[in-house]
Amino acid sequence: MPRKVTIQITGKQKYPEGHEDQQELTTVGTYYERNGVFYVVYKDCDPENKGLEDTTTFLSVKDGSVGLNRKGAVDNRQEFIKGVLNRSIYTTCFGKMWLSVMPHLVECDLTVHGGRISLEYDLFVDDNLVSYNRLLLNIKEDFPQ
Numbered sequence: 729m730p731r732k733v734t735i736q737i738t739g740k741q742k743y744p745e746g747h748e749d750q751q752e753l754t755t756v757g758t759y760y761e762r763n764g765v766f767y768v769v770y771k772d773c774d775p776e777n778k779g780l781e782d783t784t785t786f787l788s789v790k791d792g793s794v795g796l797n798r799k800g801a802v803d804n805r806q807e808f809i810k811g812v813l814n815r816s817i818y819t820t821c822f823g824k825m826w827l828s829v830m831p832h833l834v835e836c837d838l839t840v841h842g843g844r845i846s847l848e849y850d851l852f853v854d855d856n857l858v859s860y861n862r863l864l865l866n867i868k869e870d871f872p873q
Contacts, residue, residue, distance in 0.1 A: 731840075772800075
């Protein structure tokens with residue numbers, strides 16, 4: 729049964745030139761487990777990223793693998809498996825580009841009530857290294873008051 733959850737997302741990027749960026753977002757979504765796979769679904773609602781408001785993110789987690797599927801203002805499907813390069817097409821209203829991720833860390837600690845997903849990976853656009861990324865999602869079940 730899907731549960732309402734609060735999702736805290738922290739993203740950090742380190743660029744080859746040396747500078748770093750960080751974003752933090754708290755949103756609400758749904759979370760459930762089915763046949764040994766955990767699913768997290770939420771709408772992007774970061775006021776700083778105009779244009780993503782109509783994007784829904786679907787995460788699936790199973791056996792050291794995290795699937796990320798975004799639909800709406802952007803379309804993209806990525807698979808995070810430690811040490812396995814994943815190439816995909818990232819589609820926006822401005823066009824398409826090749827995105828690749830090379831995960832160095834894929835850790836998931838989930839129960840039926842929530843947990844955390846931690847990813848560290850290199851991000852490539854058109855086969856050019858763009859940044860080293862850390863992504864942390866904390867998922868907490870919303871209990872009725």
